[in-house]
Amino acid sequence: MRNKFVCEKCNEEFYNKQECIQHELDCDPIEYHTCTKCGASQSWTMRDDVEGHYREGWHYIHLGRMGYGSDLDGCDANFKLCDKCLCEFVQTFVHKENIYNSGSNSYINDDGEENY
Numbered sequence: 001m002r003n004k005f006v007c008e009k010c011n012e013e014f015y016n017k018q019e020c021i022q023h024e025l026d027c028d029p030i031e032y033h034t035c036t037k038c039g040a041s042q043s044w045t046m047r048d049d050v051e052g053h054y055r056e057g058w059h060y061i062h063l064g065r066m067g068y069g070s071d072l073d074g075c076d077a078n079f080k081l082c083d084k085c086l087c088e089f090v091q092t093f094v095h096k097e098n099i100y101n102s103g104s105n106s107y108i109n110d111d112g113e114e115n116y
Contacts, residue, residue, distance in 0.1 A: 009046070033058045036079035037089075057083040 005020035006013050010029040014020035031049075034041040035058075044054045063077035081089070090096055 031055070033080060033082075035082040035085055037081055037085040040082050040084075042082075059083070059086050 002015050003017070004013055004015060005017050007020060007024050007027055009024060009027040012023065012027075014023065028045045028047050030043050030045050031054075032041065032043045042054065042057070049055055059081050061077075061079050061081060066072035066075050066077055090099055093099065
């Protein structure tokens, strides 16, 4: 039985450990993201996103399977939103201050004053 080695970055398989190690040193897979709501898309490589700025602009929403009685009964409500669409969605909330005041962030209220 031959051992199989897998690149931790792109999941490519190798039967030679040294070949896999060398591949991982040079591997820089492209990440693709598309917003389920607006259709905006973006791609980058890990070398382009060393500080995670691109990645932080995308949000995975995993609500799971909707239960009995829901208008989405039996549907898997899992989707990806760009930062713009997530912020627009939060703006529709009646109690959005619960989100804006929940962490180390600040926001500008309706009076134009900055809150922390």
